[in-house]
Amino acid sequence: MEMKLELIVVPVSDVDRAKAFYAEKAGFTVDVDFSAGEDFRVVQLTPPGSACSIALMKNKETAGAVQGLHLVVTDIEAVRAELVQRGLAVSEVFHHEAGGPVPGHDAEERDYANFASFSDPDGNGWLLQQVRRGGGAA
Template sequence: MDYTLEVIGVPVSDIDRAKEFYESKCGFHVDIDAEVLPGVRIVQLTPPGSGCSIMLGDAIWETTPGPTPEPGSYHGLQLCVADIKQAHAELLARGLDVSEPVQYSEQDGATFMYFTDPDGNGWAIQEYRVRAKTPLRDAIVPST
C-alpha cells in the first residue's frame, strides 16, 4: 500500500500574514481558505508542482495528539527544485529574502538556499537537477 504525504501543518501566529507571505513571496497556490467550523479557519497552500501542501490554522492542532507547536518552531522544511539559480531569481523577483545558493559538493542534491517565514519557520530549497526529467522516487538508486 502506498502512503502519500499530502499536508503539513505549519504553526503561524497570524494566518492572514502567513497566507500573504506564502502566496505572494513564495508563489504557493491557495487551495483552501475557508471556515470549516464556526470560528475555525483553514488555509491550505501548495508549492508549484508539489503533491504536498501546507496548512495554516488552529484546527490542525486540535485534531492531533500532543502539544501545539509554537509559531516559528519548525525548521528543516524543504522544497526541491531542478534549477536553483532559476528558483533563486524567481524568489528574489517576488521579494523573498532568500539566501544565495550554497553548493556543499559537486554532486547533484548538494546545493541549497534558505529562507524563513514571518514567524521564523525555517525552509531549505535543495537543487536536484535530475528532477528536471525524472521524478525523485525513480531517480534514487537504492544502496546495497
C-alpha cells in the same frame, strides 16, 4: 502498502499574514481558505508542481517551530531569482563540506548538494534543494 505525504501543518501566529507571504512571495497556490466560526479556519496552500501542501495553523506558542522543510528544484538559481523578485529574502546558494555550510555551489554540481534558505514571517525554515535527477553529477 502505499503511503503519500500530502499535507504538512505549519504553525503561525497570524494566518492572514502567513497566507499573504506564502501566496504572494513564495508563489504557492491557495487551495482552501475555509472558516467555520472564529475558532476554526483552514488555509491550505501548495507549492508550484508539488503533490504535498501545507496547512497554516494558528498557534502562537509553536509558531516558527517547523524547520528544514525542503522544496526540491531543478534549477536553484532560477527559482531563487524568481523568489527574490517576488520580494522574498532568500540566502545565497551554499553547499556542505566537512566543516559545515560553505558559500557557493558544490564544485561537482551534484544532486542534493546545493541549497538556499528562507524563513516565513514567524521563522518557520525552508530550504531550496537542487536535484536534477540525473542532470548533475552523482
